[in-house]
Amino acid sequence: MHSILNYGIIFWGNSTHAIKIFRMQKKIICIMTKSNNRSSCRQLFKKLRILPLQSQYILSLLSFVVQNKDQFTNNLEIHNINTRYNMNLHPPLLNLTLSQKGVHYSGIRLFNHLRGHIKHLAGDINLFKLALKTFCGHTPFIKYKNIYKQS
Secondary structure, eight states: OHHHHHTTHHHHTTSTTHHHHHHHHHHHHHHHHTOOTTSOOHHHHHHHTOOOHHHHHHHHHHHHHHHTGGGSOBHHHHOOOOOTTTTSBOOOOOOOHHHHTSHHHHHHHHHHTSOHHHHGGGGSHHHHHHHHHHHHHHSOHHHHHHHHHHO
16 A cells, blocks of 8 residues: 555645545545544554555655755755755746645755754755654654645
8 A cells, every 4th residue: 555655645635635535545544453444543643553644745755856956956055144044945936836735846845944953954865854754653643644734
């Protein structure tokens, strides 16, 4: 189930149909664990060590950004002033909403919302993914929904 959902998720993970797939994922988790389908699945996801769809989208998109970091511009490359945002990626100026919902722009926005200690691990993709999985597994869904809507 994990690999099928991840196929091309960086392209369709923020579409309007993603909520339907997430609901199916929750339904499957309830069937697998023989739980009541009205109960919360948050603990079931943690128990089975399965990332919810939103978390898989975030992980895949940020992994794409880190693996292709040479395609992005840091704020430090734009100006030489040492600020707290110099580790952030510089977003391009886009007017079209369609472009802003694309992989490139959404990846920049999500990367810039990461905590500093996770950004510092971007040099090592394995440590970065591990830290991000840990972060996704222990952060309440409300924060994911807020990040998910922004991208």
